[in-house]
Amino acid sequence: TLLAIVCTDAAIHPESMQTVLREAANTTFNSISVDGDTSTNDTVAFFANAAASPEGVQPLAYPEMYSKNGRLKKKDLRPAPNTDPDHVAFLAALTDLMRDLAKLIVRDGEGATKFVTIRVRSDKNIMVAKRAAVSIATSSLVKTALYGKDANWGRILCAIGYAPMLMDSPEIPMRSNPIGFEPGNTSVSFLPTDGSEELKLLVRGEPEKVDEARAKQILEAENLEILVNLDDRPERTGHEDQREAVFWTCDFSHEYVTINGDYRT
């Protein structure tokens, strides 16, 4: 279960509290997975008591972005950018804090030995990218391979490949012909976190000759990044506006089974 409590002494208008919390949660607490199980108790509570706010300063009031049924009001799923500098600054402070808290949970995942960042880019839709990222992050076979330091990128591709079939989020209901992507335009790399060059595994659907020794070296590290581009078309100039979903997960080890085999008893 994830529980979180966030408190600030800034002044936020009561009617904006929900908007700002949800906006921050989408790219933070709602973008992590340890074991793919959504708890019955997950809760993030947010309090703003205005104790540090000087007299006369108006509380921050964000435009309402969600309708009563919880869906984003904008059709393209991207809320209108809020350009008020105070709004931008507060949302950044809240999002940064929540992102770092969310990452701590992944780092403490039961039995975890690795912290994995999954970055998926798409020209079409952020939800397609996020669905692919979730699919990789929840694949037991990907996670056990990461634990075993096995550069089994075929499992990553497999998880990406079935992702469109799993799209049933409230924003994109299941379709008979889901928004997908072309395997021939898909590229996958490992990004070492030491700043060295990416290790290309698949380029536009074609496997690269992988340097297994280097792959092993990258997978020895505690931190690893998997980069996926779903729209790596040959005609791309590199200046296209791509949407990027970032998701954090960990590996899956023997210790996870040990901890959870008798948790209740």
Add this chain to the structure above:
Amino acid sequence: VCLSLSQYRSYSAPAERSIPAAKQKYVPTTGTYPKGFLAGSAYAGVKASNTKFDDVALIISEKPCPATAIFTRNLFKAAPVTVSKDLLEQRQSEGFRGVVVNSGCANAVTGIEGRENARAMSTAADACTGSAAEDVPQTLVMSTGVIGQQLPIEKITNAIPKAHAALGSDHQHWMNAAQAICTTDTFPKLISRTFTLPSHPETTYSIAGMTKGAGMIHPNMA
């Protein structure tokens, strides 16, 4: 069936809550916490195997303040989720005093009794903050731990005044509360920051957050 020693392992929480050396770097030794908020914790013994560690936490605003929350979209919402959601709807996000949390038992899939227990935690915290006269409680409630068991509610309501008596604004108070909400976590998760707003950069604000979670983690909250 014979199991070798390496196959036959079971998990139990460490006798001492020692933080693994590799995780020490994630635990802050100081912090700057938001004005007007207090944190405290106490021992209730929610889980029988816990004989000494605090398992009830309180985070309280000295004055009622706006609050909100996002909750799991799991259809089997635990009692504290249902109760807190109701409180937020009834109070319209205004006039909250804080949150009371217990670890060791999730109060999930516990029916009417579970919801009564969650509400009892909220009203017990209100009684400590002097808000008991309100029709709708001002304290949100959270629980974490084992699913499908009833809370030992008397132990918890007896511990809430102790947690209230232990309230304070120092780093250690926040750290104690962050530790009290842990279950299989190997370290407490607490972060505090300061920030300014461009329209009045002379004012420094603070923001602090604590979280817990190690397993059953794939949040999808709204």
